[in-house]
Every structure is written in C-alpha cells, then in structure tokens.
Amino acid sequence: xxxLLFNGFSVALSGTNLLLVVVGCFxxxxxxxxxxxxxxxAIAILFPIVLQFDMPxxxxxxxxxxxxxxxxxxxxxxxxxxxxxxxxxxxxxxIDGHPLANQGRAGPxxxxxAVASFVGGTISIFFLIxxxxxxxxxxxxxxxxxxxxxMICAFTALTSFxxxxxxxxxxxxxxxxxxxxxxxxxxxxxxxxxxxxxxRELDDGIDFIVVVIGVFAVGELLxxxxxxxxxxxxxxxxxxxxxxxxxxxRESIAGILRSCVTGFFVGVLPGAGAxxxxxxAYNTEKKMAGDKGNFGKGDLRGVAAPESANNSSAVGSFxxxxxxxxxxxxxTAVMLGxxxxxxxxxxxxxxxxxxxxxxxxxxxxxxxxxxxxxxNLPLVRLLAKILQIPKWILMPLIAILSIVGVYVINGxxxxxxxxxxxxxxxxxxxxxxxxxxxxxxxxxxxxxxxxNFRRALTYSYxxxxxxxxxxxxxxxxxxxxxxxxxxxxxRFIRRYIDKRRLDQ
Amino acid sequence: xxxxxxxxxxxxxxxxxMAYCYFSFSLEADFDPTKEKYFPFILSVAMIILSxxxxxxxxxxxxxxxxxxxxxxxxxxxxxxFFYCLFLSNVGFLISASLLMAVCxxxxxxxxxxxxxxxxxxxxxxxxxxxxILGLNLPAGILNF
Numbered sequence: 001x002x003x004l005l006f007n008g009f010s011v012a013l014s015g016t017n018l019l020l021v022v023v024g025c026f027x028x029x030x031x032x033x034x035x036x037x038x039x040x041x042a043i044a045i046l047f048p049i050v051l052q053f054d055m056p057x058x059x060x061x062x063x064x065x066x067x068x069x070x071x072x073x074x075x076x077x078x079x080x081x082x083x084x085x086x087x088x089x090x091x092x093x094x095i096d097g098h099p100l101a102n103q104g105r106a107g108p109x110x111x112x113x114a115v116a117s118f119v120g121g122t123i124s125i126f127f128l129i130x131x132x133x134x135x136x137x138x139x140x141x142x143x144x145x146x147x148x149x150x151m152i153c154a155f156t157a158l159t160s161f162x163x164x165x166x167x168x169x170x171x172x173x174x175x176x177x178x179x180x181x182x183x184x185x186x187x188x189x190x191x192x193x194x195x196x197x198x199x200r201e202l203d204d205g206i207d208f209i210v211v212v213i214g215v216f217a218v219g220e221l222l223x224x225x226x227x228x229x230x231x232x233x234x235x236x237x238x239x240x241x242x243x244x245x246x247x248x249x250r251e252s253i254a255g256i257l258r259s260c261v262t263g264f265f266v267g268v269l270p271g272a273g274a275x276x277x278x279x280x281a282y283n284t285e286k287k288m289a290g291d292k293g294n295f296g297k298g299d300l301r302g303v304a305a306p307e308s309a310n311n312s313s314a315v316g317s318f319x320x321x322x323x324x325x326x327x328x329x330x331x332t333a334v335m336l337g338x339x340x341x342x343x344x345x346x347x348x349x350x351x352x353x354x355x356x357x358x359x360x361x362x363x364x365x366x367x368x369x370x371x372x373x374x375x376n377l378p379l380v381r382l383l384a385k386i387l388q389i390p391k392w393i394l395m396p397l398i399a400i401l402s403i404v405g406v407y408v409i410n411g412x413x414x415x416x417x418x419x420x421x422x423x424x425x426x427x428x429x430x431x432x433x434x435x436x437x438x439x440x441x442x443x444x445x446x447x448x449x450x451x452n453f454r455r456a457l458t459y460s461y462x463x464x465x466x467x468x469x470x471x472x473x474x475x476x477x478x479x480x481x482x483x484x485x486x487x488x489x490x491r492f493i494r495r496y497i498d499k500r501r502l503d504q
Numbered sequence: 505x506x507x508x509x510x511x512x513x514x515x516x517x518x519x520x521x522m523a524y525c526y527f528s529f530s531l532e533a534d535f536d537p538t539k540e541k542y543f544p545f546i547l548s549v550a551m552i553i554l555s556x557x558x559x560x561x562x563x564x565x566x567x568x569x570x571x572x573x574x575x576x577x578x579x580x581x582x583x584x585x586f587f588y589c590l591f592l593s594n595v596g597f598l599i600s601a602s603l604l605m606a607v608c609x610x611x612x613x614x615x616x617x618x619x620x621x622x623x624x625x626x627x628x629x630x631x632x633x634x635x636x637i638l639g640l641n642l643p644a645g646i647l648n649f
Contacts, residue, residue, distance in 0.1 A: 165563035396608030
C-alpha cells in the first residue's frame, strides 16, 4: 500500500499536477466563500475548458477534487463574516461563527475554522486510504445486475434524503434518466435514434455538462434576479488577528476528532453528504457540552465541529465515486460525468488497472490541505476582501464564463440554446420545489443504468430474477428499502418524542 | 379538495410523462427487456405513477412566484441570452458578449457609468484569454482581425 501511495505522490508532485492542486484549492476557497456559487458551478463551468487541454483524467480529477474540498474551507469565511453560508454545508457554522464575529472575535473563529478543516480534512484521507481498497475488494465481483441494483440504491438514498416531497425528488431523478435516453442508442444494432425528433444535433445525446451549466449557472442567475433586490457589496466585519490560543485549541480538539469520524462516514453514504454531516456533528457537540457550552451565542467549538465534519465528509464522498463508480451527491456526480467523458470508468477495477488516478488524487489531497491551511490562515485577510466584490460585476462575469464554456465544448449555438432551456427548467424546478441533485445524478448515471440493466438481462436471457439472486444484490435491496424507510422512521420518532415532551 | 400548487405540477408532470410514454412506445423495436424500447417505456410508466401519486398526495409546498417587475427582468435576461445565441457566429463574440454583459450588469443594478467600460473590457479580455492565449476558437464575426 505504501508503495502505491508513494507512486501517488510522484503523480501529485509532478509539475502540472502540483500547479493544478494549488489553483484548484485557491479557486475552491474563493468559490466556497462566495454565496450563491458552489463547487458544482465551478467544476461544471471549468470542465469544457479543461477538456480542451487533453489533460489526463488523473490531473483533471486532482483539479476538481481541489475545488471540491477547497470549497469546504472557504464556505465558513462568509458564514462567519456575513452570516450567509458560502455553501449549504457551512450553514451550521453561522450559528456560532457570526455571533463570535459580532463579539469582535472573527479572527479566532476563522482560525478555528481553518484548523478544524485542516485536521478533519487530513485525518479523513487516512480513512480513505484504509477503507477504499477494502471496499474495492468487496465490489470486485459486481456484475451488471449488482451494478444496476447499486445505482437504484444510490438514487433512493439521494431522493429520500433530499428536502421536501419524496415523490417530486423521485420524479426529478427519473427526468434525469429520461434526458439521458435522448440520442443514438449504442447498444442496439445499427443505432436507433431515440427522441431526437429529426434534430441532428441531438444524435449524440444531450451533453450532461450543458444541462448542468444550464440548471446551475443560468438557473441560479434567474433565481437571483427573482429574489434579491440588493446587489451591492456586503459589509464585512473588520478582522483582528487570525490566531488561536493553545487553550482554545485544546478545548475543541476532541470535538474536531469526533466530528471528523462522523463526517467521513456520513460522506460515504450516498445522498447524505456534507450538509447533513455538519448538522450531525454540531448537534453532537452541543449535546456533549450541555450547560457548560456557550453554543448558539458564539462558541468556538460550534465552529470547529461542522468545519471538521464537512471537510472529512467531502473526502469520504470520494469512496462511492472512485471505488464503486456511483456518486452520492451532485458535485461528485458531475465529477463522474467528467471522468466518463475523459474515458475513465471509475469502479473497483480502477484501483488496480489505473492506480495513478486513485492514489494520485489521494496524495494530492495531502498537498491540497497544506495549501489550504496556508490560504485560510495567514492569507485569510486578503481573501476576505473578495467578499467585497459587488454582485453586479460577479454575476454577469459568471454568466459570460459559463456561456463561453458551453460554446467551446462543440462550438455549437445549439448547445447554448439547450443551456438556456435547461436554465429555465432549473429555475422553474427550484421555484416549484423539485430538487435538482437527483436530476443531475439521473442524467450522469442514466446511460450506465440502462446499459447495466440491459446487459444483465442479456446474460440471464431475459430472466428478471438475476436482479435478486446474489447475496450482494439482496443486501443492496435491503439497504435501498431501509433508506426509503429511514426518513419516515425519523419523522415518526421525532413526533413521538415531541409528544412525550408536551405531555410532561 | 383544495387545489394545492402540487396538484397543478402533477398534471404538468402527467402530460410530460404521457408524451414521453407515447414517443417511447412508438420507437420501432421489439418490446424486449434488452432492446432500446423497454427502458424508456418503464421510465415513463414510473413517471406516470409518480404524477398520479403526487396528485393524490400533494405536499404543502406553496410556490412564491416573482412579481411583475421581476418577471420583466427574468424575461429580459432570457431574451439577452437567446439573442446572444443568434448573434454569436454572425456578429462575433466581442460584440455579442459585450451586449450580454451590459444587459446583465444593468439587471444586477450596476452603476450606469460603469456598464459600458466594464462590459467592453470584460469581452475583450475574455476574447484574448480564451481565443488568443488558450486557443479555444471563439467566433470573430464582423470584427475580423
């Protein structure tokens, strides 16, 4: 294992890759910090441009991973200074982070956030190294039938964890799958065209990145116009020294470590992700502190816990992506789509066949976390100035950047029109309460899910029992059904507890 | 039976799913699980079931649609991107992008005197970065130099 990791470092430390880690982490911090744009927008907008450079898949993934975990560092900066989370996974950080800033302790809060992110992010890489090869061994026997069931499992988990109506979330996932069926069917003899309606541009299918940029970048632009009325720069709280005392660090280190473990395992679960991880970690620490804590009014431990958890959960989410090839969140779904476009199919065999990808990315995370602690501790005062860029320049810039990105994929105006249509679709979906994440997952997995479904049935001569024959598929079905029941059960238990409390 | 917003969406979903079902069924292939017709058809049936389910089990979600002036702003941005698509190859990136940038900036409430200089500078710098430095082809259009 150590020689593999050593090889990984030789991949990650090569000239271009080192540069990509640094740039990715910097971009990630900035994008995480700016409310309204998250890592998914950044990865989607930059992917067409990355594609033009013919870089190897490992380099592209190192870059995107840097943006992803980097954003988990940056997102707390705006939580603390503006009381607006940079991405949803830093929403909990606002609860204690902003009161601290109001008390004139923005510096220690930022320092704590950076340190917790660093500890959580780094320790979880060791978990990744330990668990990934183990899980890959389990998954190596997966056939098409098992893969099909595994993807169903990922879908159910993601939809049952998403907020709002489960039916709407499920429909959104199926819509994604339906969009993926457009174009020439590669499995059929001669290649039947499906749902192209004679439009030649649709023959190759709808490029997932066009949909993602449309739904996220354009959709959010429209949403922004419909909701916010003040686009001026926000006022940020002036910073004092960004330093922690040894006592403050000692008080929170246990919480950081606990949150790191929670975060990692929540990150591994499909559907749960960094937002839920940070909530869980915060609530645990709050309960453990009891009356002794100052939680909710400005406690450094309330900043440390969610920041450690969301960083380690970002690392954890690479397990389903790289080991199983089935992403558990929208951002990792876009990364999977990117890898497939670059000709790599993540899965248990990838660890053996092309170890440079997995180990290169893992090694680059160590380097990335070092870069990020430098960016977020000594340089945070400079970075925070970015928050003062007014929205009226930032939003139009994002619009132009995404439009350039979509155009360079195929150099076609048709893609731009599609992007616009999906932008409107994304806007309407957000307004009407249909979650977007299942749509993205459906879109990226659509091709694979159909191929595995049809292949499994070809091998079994049309016998559907192939989907519930092996112990692996039975286990996966059990997980699927329990993830369907889990939210219902949680709601039931909570109602029961509330009732008990009222009765007393 | 109160007519919740979810019920309206359920009807829209049903219409879409029925259309998808119709087109998948009219594909010329055998109705065999391993053929190209089966999977979309199953999808459409599942979508129809979900639409019906949502109609009878709506959530309490209420949509807050934008008001008059905001609709105008949204429409204007959609229109601006649409015209950008139409103009891009004929008129060229520099002019189309400056126009789009200007409309966007105006919509996001930029100070008047900044709009023209900033949007032209942004368009030119994007053109230089992407077309000249990174070698991604952006249409030059009528300003061919």
